Amino acid sequence: MTDPPQQPDATPAARTAPGLHWGLKRSFLTYIARQPDGRCSVTDGADLDADGRFLFAFADPAAPGDRELRLCGELRFAAHHGMLFVRIAAPRLVVEDARGQLFAQVGLEEDAPHVVLATFAVPDRSVALSGPWTGTGLTLTDDGAEVFGGVYDVGEPLDDFIVVPAPAPPGTTDS
Numbered sequence: 094m095t096d097p098p099q100q101p102d103a104t105p106a107a108r109t110a111p112g113l114h115w116g117l118k119r120s121f122l123t124y125i126a127r128q129p130d131g132r133c134s135v136t137d138g139a140d141l142d143a144d145g146r147f148l149f150a151f152a153d154p155a156a157p158g159d160r161e162l163r164l165c166g167e168l169r170f171a172a173h174h175g176m177l178f179v180r181i182a183a184p185r186l187v188v189e190d191a192r193g194q195l196f197a198q199v200g201l202e203e204d205a206p207h208v209v210l211a212t213f214a215v216p217d218r219s220v221a222l223s224g225p226w227t228g229t230g231l232t233l234t235d236d237g238a239e240v241f242g243g244v245y246d247v248g249e250p251l252d253d254f255i256v257v258p259a260p261a262p263p264g265t266t267d268s
């Protein structure tokens with residue numbers, strides 16, 4: 094387990110808290126919020142940041158040169174008397190090419206396999222995955238479209254994300 098997100102101010106998890114800050118898709122959150130029985134749970138290492146985006150903590154900060162970043166946290170959305178149920182857990186970012194892949198567990202089982210939910214544009218292939226950097230141009234894959242009941246088409250845009258690095262441990266900074 095990692096430490097809880099740092100909150101330097103007395104505000105909710107600041108937008109500078111380390112981890113993956115991702116709003117998923119604004120219109121989907123608005124849709125869930127509009128349903129009389131719409132529910133969203135944020136657990137297991139996920140939190141909300143000051144901007145209302147989901148914040149996934151580092152499961153294992155990537156070492157320089159790593160091409161995969163693992164995060165922890167689980168989102169569950171429910172509505173329409175249980176007919177709508179979406180789980181997005183333990184996201185992973187994999188960058189091998191000009192387009193990266195965002196994996197997540199979407200099945201109900203604790204150890205459900207990771208599927209590629211979306212792809213995104215990589216700002217610079219030499220970027221340190223532990224941050225800071227921004228993933229843009231996220232679009233749904235086949236598996237991703239299935240997670241949303243086939244309502245969205247493949248290629249549907251999702252929100253950008255930001256990766257904020259953990260502060261360097263004391264005594265490891267140059268000066």
Ligand code: HEM
Pocket residue numbers: 120121124127173176177178179240241242243244245
């Ligand atoms: C009784 C079952 C359902 C009903 C009556 C229903 C109804 C609707 C309606 C009326 C809309 C469009 C209007 C709006 O934005 O409010 C919508 C949008 C949507 N529904 Fe459902 N739905 C149902 C089940 C599901 C299921 C099982 C899923 C799977 C995850 C789903 C995912 C979505 C998504 C992703 C949107 C688009 C949200 C957006 O980005 O605007 N719905 N639904």
